[in-house]
Amino acid sequence: MERGGLTVTQGVALMLGAVLGTGVLSLPGLAAEVAGPASLVSWAVLVVLSVPLAATFAALGARHPDGGGVSTYARRAFGARAATVVGWSFFFAVPVGAPPAAGFAGAYVADATGGGRTTQLVSAGMLMVLWGA
Incomplete structure (x- = not known):
C-alpha cells in the first residue's frame, strides 16, 4: 500500500x-x-x-x-519547553474558537434553509456535539 x-x-x-x-x-x-x-x-x-x-x-x-504540527516545529527549533507551550496554547484555543465557528456555520444553515435565530443556534449546537464526539 x-x-x-x-x-x-x-x-x-x-x-x-x-x-x-x-x-x-x-x-x-x-x-x-x-x-x-x-x-x-x-x-x-x-x-x-x-x-x-x-x-x-x-x-x-x-x-x-508528524501529527504534532506547530508543536513539532517548535520542538525542533526551540526545544521541548517551547513545544509544550505551543501545544497547550492550541489545546486552550479550541474551546474559545469552536463556538464562534459553529455559530458561523449555523448562520449559513439558517440562511440556506430560510430559518431564523433558532435554526442557527440548533445547527451550531449540533455541530458542537458532533465535533466533541
Missing part, C-alpha cells in the same frame, strides 16, 4: 482555509458595510500576505510529517 503525501500547493490551500476559515465568507461583507469598499483592499492584502505563511507551514509539513 502506497502512502499518500501532501503537496506544498495542497498544504497552502489547507493552511489558508484554516487561517481565514469561515471569516473569508462573512468578514469582507461586514467590513465593507462598516468601513466602505476600500476595506476590501485591506482584505485582499491580508490574503496575499497569508500565502508565504501558508507556504512555510506546507513546506514544514512536507519535510516533517
